[in-house]
Amino acid sequence: MITSTSNPQIKRLLQLQKKAKARDEENVFVVEGLRMFAEVPKNRVEKVYISESLFNRKKLELNLQDFPYEILSEQVFGHVSDTKTPQGILCVVKREKYDLNELFKVENPHFIVLDNLQDPGNMGTIVRTAEAAGVDAVFMSKDCVDIYNPKTIRSTMGSIYRVPYIYIEDIPNLLDIFRKNGVKSYAAHLNGEKFYDQEDYSAGTAILIGNEGNGLREEVAKKADIWVKIPMQGQVExxxxxxxxxxxxxxxxxxxx
Amino acid sequence: MITSTSNPQIKRLLQLQKKAKARDEENVFVVEGLRMFAEVPKNRVEKVYISESLFNRKKLELNLQDFPYEILSEQVFGHVSDTKTPQGILCVVKREKYDLNELFKVENPHFIVLDNLQDPGNMGTIVRTAEAAGVDAVFMSKDCVDIYNPKTIRSTMGSIYRVPYIYIEDIPNLLDIFRKNGVKSYAAHLNGEKFYDQEDYSAGTAILIGNEGNGLREEVAKKADIWVKIPMQGQVExxxxxxxxxxxxxxxxxxxx
Known part of the structure; x- marks a missing residue:
């Protein structure tokens, strides 16, 4: 059992929780909680960390024997957890790499493109909702919030394991690739000419969503095939x-x- | 200028920020930030608190002469602010009281009912979206999160000033009142018999949304006229x-x- 916060594994875990760069370098991310552990694809688990009390209560039903694991004292677990009330289990998970070309092999795909999205909770909620709405892949500009941010991971409620996603250097160029592949791009825009429900989305469709405060960047919006507007009542901006x-x-x- | 955190006004502000009970007793709430200040109905402002630096930069354009106000040192402002990067202005606002009977005077109303909703951000986002979607009133069970929670207020982006809302002791009884007033209630339910887009919402409509983890309470769901389901792909629960x-x-x- 690890009882000291100066243990090297604990120091590494803290780095992985707090720093996107540390996660990138090791090509992993960290998930927390019973549900995120239950849904993780087994072959992607690198290591499991469990609190002493959870281990004593649930070691059998968690099938821990299938994974390399380490027991942490409550105090050490609290130290590495990203949540206020830790459930007592976290897990280092290997990343899945999605290939751009593979993503186009779906017929009439339903894509979503996020341009400079900054809020971790929004990002996670969008991935969760994307799975529910049958989205085939999530594309993100390089300057979006890190999808492996602990709050984002939590907000996906497990969809992070199942929805393909990819960071893209050049979003305007991506829209050209969409066009060549028969995918129409729809910019969600306050100045949209059409209401969003006046378009026919039965062919390949990519929805473009911009930054929380500023919307889509001009160079992205102007490359989109169509601007659509969500009508709004009242004084909502x-x-x-x-x-x-x-x-x-x-x-x-x-x-x- | 107030330069001490032990000033009685500062102590009161802190109570109002942190405690629903203190807000209830005084029948007020606190809003923060330039936008929330810009949109507040003037006749409901009880007092404005402004940081020294913002006062020096913007006193004229903020029309502070129209309100009772107090200048706070940066340190004191930081102490009473609920945000990590305070904008330097907060405001004690008198509550608006909405009357249940008045809410039924709209023809074919569009209502939303929240049953035991707990997340302040969700609550605020729903109020904001409700204004945009032309909702006529938001009904909340007594055990919902406080709509005057600072995070909720922030998430409404000003819609709190414009969307009528009311806390209701007995939600099942409310659904009876709806029925008598020609308003059909639709429970958002995982076991809904119909998809949400198969219903006709042109007559009076109330959408019922339950708790984040547990959905609608049974005694509420069973009183609803119709259960509707949002279809979901993948493994999203x-x-x-x-x-x-x-x-x-x-x-x-x-x-x-």
Whole structure:
């Protein structure tokens, strides 16, 4: 059992929790909680860390014998946990690498593109909703929040394991690739000419969502095939980014059912 | 200028920020930031607190002469602010009281009912989205998170000033009142018999949304006229409560446009 916060494994875990760079270098991410552990693909588990009390209560039902694991004292677990009330289990997970070309092999794909999205909770909620709405892949600009941020991971509620996603250097160029592959791009835009439900999304569709405060960058918006608007009553200036994304993804899904 | 955190006004502000009970007793709430200040109805402002630096930079354009105000040193402002990077202005606002009977005077109203919703961010996002989707009032069970929680207020982005809302002791009884007033209630439910987009929402409509982890309480769900389901792909067990609410509110709004 690890009882000291100066143990090298604990120091590494803390780095992985706090720093995107440390996660990138090791090509892993950290998940926390019973549900995230239950849903993790077994072959991607690098190591499991469990608190002493959870180990004593649940070691059998968690099938820990299938994984390399380490027991941590409660105090040490609290130290490495990203949550206020830790469930007592966290897990270092190897990343899945998705290939851009593979993502186009779906017929009439349903994509979502996030341009400079900054809020970790929004990012996670969008990935979760994307899975529910049958989205085939999530594309993110390089300057989006890290999808492996602990709060993002938590907000995905496990969808991070199942929805393909990819960071893209040049989003305007991606929209050209979409066009060549028969995928129409729809910019969610306050100045959209059409309401979002006036378009037909039965062919290949990519929904473009911009930054929380500023919306889509001009160089991205101007490359989109169509600008669509979500109508709004009252004095609301814009919707939350995850809400706008969800309304659009569910309209695409609704039309396709 | 107030330069001490032991000043009685500062102690009171802290109580108002942190405790629902203190806010209830004084029948006020606290808003923070330039936008929330810009949109506050003037007749409801009880007092404005402004940091020294913001006062020096913007006293004229903020029209502070219209309100009772107090200048706080940066350190004291940081002490009472609920945000990590305070904008330097906060404001004690008198509450608006909405009357249940008045809320039924709208023809074919579009209502949303929140049953034991617990997350302050979800609550605020729902109020913001409700304004955008033309919702006429938000009904909340008494055990919902406090709508005057600082994080909720922030997430409403000003809609708190404009969307009527009311806490209700007995939600099952409310659904009876709905029925008598020609308002059909639709429970968002994983076991819904119908998909949400198969219903016609042109008559009076109330959407019922439950707790983040447990959904609607049985005694509420069983009183609803119809259970509707949002279809989900993949292995997603449920949507985030604010997302589910938004998909439904925007479907009602879409049909009514």
């Amino acid at each position: 814009s919707l939350n980014a995850a809400i706008a994304a969800s309304v659009l993804m569910f309209e695409v899904f609704r039309q396709r059912r | 449920s949507l985030n409560a604010a997302i589910a609410a938004s998909v439904l509110m925007f479907e009602v709004f879409r049909q009514r446009r």
